[in-house]
Amino acid sequence: MKNHPIIDQDQMKRGEFLRSLGMSSAALMAFYCLGTTLTSCSKSSDPTPTTPPTPTPTPSTGTGLTGNADASQGTVNFTLDLKDANYSKLKTVGQYVIVGSLIVAKTKAGSLAALSKTCTHQGTQVEYRMAQDDIYCNNHGSTFSTTGVVLVTPAAKPLTQYKTALSTDGNTLTVTT
Template sequence: MDRKEFLSAIGVTAASFALINCVGCAKGGEASSVSVNGPTGIDFTLDLTTTANAALLTNGGYLATNGIIVARTTVGAYIAVQQSCTHQSYNLVYQANSQRFYCNNHGATFSEAGAVTASPAPRSLTTYTTVLTGTSLRVHS
């Protein structure tokens, strides 16, 4: 066997091995679990007098912006967490009556403080600081 045949044979063998490993790891065609981090370097301000941010004027309201969910709890506190589930990066929704963030894809839930309350999420949500000054709500890391 010459050098060209040897390298060709190794390439086919390596590709076959990689394919077998990829197929063996898949769970029913579902992508494998990954730990998704929230955005970093966050610092923006929402004007609560604008129509686009009107959901935050009501207890239990929320909106998604800049990869972040900003919500107003049922007791009127402002909270902010990453918008994507830490399991597979699907968008979360805020369920004020249940005081949680919920992933419609696999059912993961998180407390208002971002802690995992139901799997398959591998870790808590990234949380952000909120500061209300008059009608301006600052969200930052």
């Protein structure tokens, strides 16, 4: 019985020693982790990237077109490069192109007309006819003027007309709502 306090004291000392070791280990681990973190931070803030940059996605609009030509995607506002092979035909009277949700035509009179390409009857894509100088739907024969007015039914509503502006050098066409 007389030794118990001594044993207890020894056990307590061992416990304190172990706890002391534990603390030291924890402290060492903390320093280790801190060191690792700092090392990682140092690497992540390195101004010289080790991986190549992500390539820029190829524009879905194609060459020669800048801006939005799809009325379902917001306000129509775009430019066409008439030097680009996709749109150069708009320099020729009687030609037309489909751009997004629009039809753009170089009319018989030499002006540029931009209208919604979707027939207001049942949604077929329209075309420009130089001989008649009109916009025609070959599904049921609806016909519109180059400003979108219905000339021949069954379509009852006009095509949406957009504004066109040609640059002074004739190479850039701007189309807006």
